Amino acid sequence: xxxxxxxxxxxxxxxxxxxxxxxxxxxxxxxxxxxxxxxxxxxxxxxxxxxxxxxxxxxxxxxxxxxxxxxxxxxxxxxxxxxxxxxxxxxxxxxxxxxxxxxxxxxxxxxxxxxxxxxxxxxxxxxxxxxxxxxxxxxxxxxxxxxxxxxxxxxxxxxxxxxxxxxxxxxxxxxxxxxxxxxxxxxxxxxxxxxxxxxxxxxxxxxxxxxxxxxxxxxxxxxxxxxxxxxxxxxxxxxxxxxxxxxx
Numbered sequence: 001x002x003x004x005x006x007x008x009x010x011x012x013x014x015x016x017x018x019x020x021x022x023x024x025x026x027x028x029x030x031x032x033x034x035x036x037x038x039x040x041x042x043x044x045x046x047x048x049x050x051x052x053x054x055x056x057x058x059x060x061x062x063x064x065x066x067x068x069x070x071x072x073x074x075x076x077x078x079x080x081x082x083x084x085x086x087x088x089x090x091x092x093x094x095x096x097x098x099x100x101x102x103x104x105x106x107x108x109x110x111x112x113x114x115x116x117x118x119x120x121x122x123x124x125x126x127x128x129x130x131x132x133x134x135x136x137x138x139x140x141x142x143x144x145x146x147x148x149x150x151x152x153x154x155x156x157x158x159x160x161x162x163x164x165x166x167x168x169x170x171x172x173x174x175x176x177x178x179x180x181x182x183x184x185x186x187x188x189x190x191x192x193x194x195x196x197x198x199x200x201x202x203x204x205x206x207x208x209x210x211x212x213x214x215x216x217x218x219x220x221x222x223x224x225x226x227x228x229x230x231x232x233x234x235x236x237x238x239x240x241x242x243x244x245x246x247x248x
Contacts, residue, residue, distance in 0.1 A: 026120075
């Protein structure tokens with residue numbers, strides 16, 4: 001509010017246009033669908049925490065100094081106890097980027113089915129909030145690599161087949177939905193600068209990722225010692241973070 005001669009004038013809340021109000025309702029519904037899908041995997045699946053610890057380098061990241069606070073709250077080993085930075089960082093390291101898109105593909109396709117592709121595409125064209133959201137998700141998808149991620153997932157042994165299928169299928173749904181809404185044939189079609197940057201970096205980052213998978217396997221088999229293997233793993237963590245340019 002503002003003051004005029006000692007009186008405080010309160011601004012009236014902006015009245016939403018009918019179209020914008022409808023868009024907000026649509027996005028609220030999408031958010032709820034995405035949240036349920038995400039939670040069903042991350043929080044409600046009792047075996048997911050073990051898969052997470054096997055398919056990401058979280059056991060290396062927990063020993064690093066990232067930020068000013070410990071990587072987890074308390075001594076519990078579940079996903080809920082992890083702080084945001086190591087949680088997101090772990091999924092960035094294994095090249096899946098899961099935290100940036102999981103659940104969104106299901107939500108977008110549900111919105112398209114309910115409201116029609118034209119309505120969702122119009123919202124992406126005319127509402128900068130939704131357009132920016134889609135751009136951010138598209139960027140994370142473009143930086144993700146399911147082929148590299150599969151190598152990490154294999155570290156989980158018997159759990160690999162089930163969880164990799166769930167994650168890969170949601171990735172493909174998300175990619176399909178965004179390309180459909182934007183009427184594009186490939187990710188980052190409208191941002192060639194970033195697309196080229198990723199293409200130029202990947203040939204350097206991919207070998208580091210594959211090396212990290214091999215080192216994780218050997219280090220864990222040796223009962224995670226603080227030795228040269230661990231120092232090599234730390235170097236790969238730094239290398240992947242610099243190359244992918246996403247941390248947490």
